[in-house]
Amino acid sequence: MSVLIFAEAEKRTFKKVGFEVASYGRALADQLNVKLIAVAINTEDVHALAKYGVDHIVQIDTVALENFSAHNYAKALAAVAKNQNAKTVVLSSTANARYLAPLLSVALEASYASNVVALPVSLDPFVVKRSCFTNKAFNHTTLSGAINLIGLASNSYGIHEKTSQPEIVSFSVDVEQDLVQTQSIEKVTGKVSIADADIVVSGGRGLKGPENWHLIEDLATTLGAATACSKPVSDMGWRPHSEHVGQPENRSLLTSTLLLVFLAPFNTLLGSMLLRLRW
Amino acid sequence: MNVLVCISNVPDTTSKINFVENDTQFDTNGVQFIINPNDEFGLTRAIWLQQQQQAEVTVLTVGDASCEAILRKCLAIGAQKAIRIDALPTDGFAVAQEIAAHCKNESYDLIITGRESIDYNGGMVGGILAGLLGMGYVTNCIGLTISGDTASLSREIDGGKENLSAALPLVIGAQKGLVEEDDLIIPNMRGIMQARQKPLTVLPSQNLTPKTTISKFEKPQPKGAVKLIAEDQLDQLIELLHSEAKVI
Numbered sequence: 001m002s003v004l005i006f007a008e009a010e011k012r013t014f015k016k017v018g019f020e021v022a023s024y025g026r027a028l029a030d031q032l033n034v035k036l037i038a039v040a041i042n043t044e045d046v047h048a049l050a051k052y053g054v055d056h057i058v059q060i061d062t063v064a065l066e067n068f069s070a071h072n073y074a075k076a077l078a079a080v081a082k083n084q085n086a087k088t089v090v091l092s093s094t095a096n097a098r099y100l101a102p103l104l105s106v107a108l109e110a111s112y113a114s115n116v117v118a119l120p121v122s123l124d125p126f127v128v129k130r131s132c133f134t135n136k137a138f139n140h141t142t143l144s145g146a147i148n149l150i151g152l153a154s155n156s157y158g159i160h161e162k163t164s165q166p167e168i169v170s171f172s173v174d175v176e177q178d179l180v181q182t183q184s185i186e187k188v189t190g191k192v193s194i195a196d197a198d199i200v201v202s203g204g205r206g207l208k209g210p211e212n213w214h215l216i217e218d219l220a221t222t223l224g225a226a227t228a229c230s231k232p233v234s235d236m237g238w239r240p241h242s243e244h245v246g247q248p249e250n251r252s253l254l255t256s257t258l259l260l261v262f263l264a265p266f267n268t269l270l271g272s273m274l275l276r277l278r279w
Numbered sequence: 280m281n282v283l284v285c286i287s288n289v290p291d292t293t294s295k296i297n298f299v300e301n302d303t304q305f306d307t308n309g310v311q312f313i314i315n316p317n318d319e320f321g322l323t324r325a326i327w328l329q330q331q332q333q334a335e336v337t338v339l340t341v342g343d344a345s346c347e348a349i350l351r352k353c354l355a356i357g358a359q360k361a362i363r364i365d366a367l368p369t370d371g372f373a374v375a376q377e378i379a380a381h382c383k384n385e386s387y388d389l390i391i392t393g394r395e396s397i398d399y400n401g402g403m404v405g406g407i408l409a410g411l412l413g414m415g416y417v418t419n420c421i422g423l424t425i426s427g428d429t430a431s432l433s434r435e436i437d438g439g440k441e442n443l444s445a446a447l448p449l450v451i452g453a454q455k456g457l458v459e460e461d462d463l464i465i466p467n468m469r470g471i472m473q474a475r476q477k478p479l480t481v482l483p484s485q486n487l488t489p490k491t492t493i494s495k496f497e498k499p500q501p502k503g504a505v506k507l508i509a510e511d512q513l514d515q516l517i518e519l520l521h522s523e524a525k526v527i
Contacts, residue, residue: 095419096436096437098419100406101403102375102402102406102407102410103406105403105407105410106407106410106411107410112371112490114401114402115400131400133290133397133398133399133400134292134400136498137296137496138499139493139496139497140493140495141491141493142491142492142493142494143490143491144491145490179414180415180444180445181444181445182443183442183443184441185441186439186440187436187438187439187440195437199524235459241455241456242439247455
């Protein structure tokens, strides 16, 4: 019996959510008195997980999984979960994790609860608290599968260090031709994503036009923050929909972040702005 | 081309969220139900496929008779057929299994679900359905064009978008961006009248055992106070960012 986590990486480096999932997995494994196993796919420094209490790291390194494939990632995680006799599997709530989780639940015939915001309310029966009604409420969900799959809401548990000396093993998987093929990825590089941000700087129509957005970006760069926008701004196409701060996936990310919101009227100088702070 | 659009019956986005029966049930008193917004983006895209590529559009929901008003609205928007599977949607996995049981007897080229419903926010029905049917799956779908038996798609990812291709049949999870809010179709009187004559078939449930059950609801704690800083108090802002938020 074990708890299995998927520590997500980008450009061969663990993402912040990978450490949060590891922290959560450690606490859950302690509650269940079982080992914590992490799966790392195409990641260079797997030892980074030793800071978060992982007992065992399953390393999958293959060119065939260089591009994210929900089908093949789910297949790989299912193979490891079966191999390691995992009864609980924990994923994050990134776009990719939410994409692969339902496929993984089918592969494992697992009960699946997304948007989980805390450690289980009860272990027997296995009850988790999750957000619903677009963050206007929570519910207590009982998972009754032989294997339970949890999607941990971002920033809901936090990162907690606990040093361990994990055993590292390599694992090979059969990669199939995915029915869905990636053609290209258009991604803003060198910017902090909302998922990874501790601070978010958000602007609205008061900026007058997309040509003034550099003011938001400059401040975000100075603070090491992500940028976001209001709904009208994304509706008008000034910024991509993914930056709309009020959409459910982004709202759930803001539970433990500082949000700076620039209210209209917005002129060109920082000193002339009315700022609203919330944390 | 046969297109199936899976519809969820959800509370209006402005509804007050309250619970009854010792916080074990959602209080539907005074709540207006609507087509799940993510599903409606998908339905509009399907109607465009009907108008441009002669697709036949069927809508389906899993629910009791109270969901039929929503299905009639979908028919008024332009869907040709409606199906209701007579089961309470207690669990996302069970809902996907109910839909999959129907789809195995049909030949849909494209199945559209919403990325997630705005009530239970499970975000799982499309993916589980694709897994059960062995079909390709793309969620967070913000772009779709179909040429022959191949689809070109765009998917919203963290910090950008991914462009993909896939062979039909395919399951997609629709969201805003697949069409815009201004593109959503408001039924006209002719559509509403025609909808009354269109077929709405009720199918029996598979009587599945759900993998998850909800035992209790609770509402979140009130949010913390917002700090407003006037435009001429820049020093106060800097001080708060430095000493309280500790970000500079």
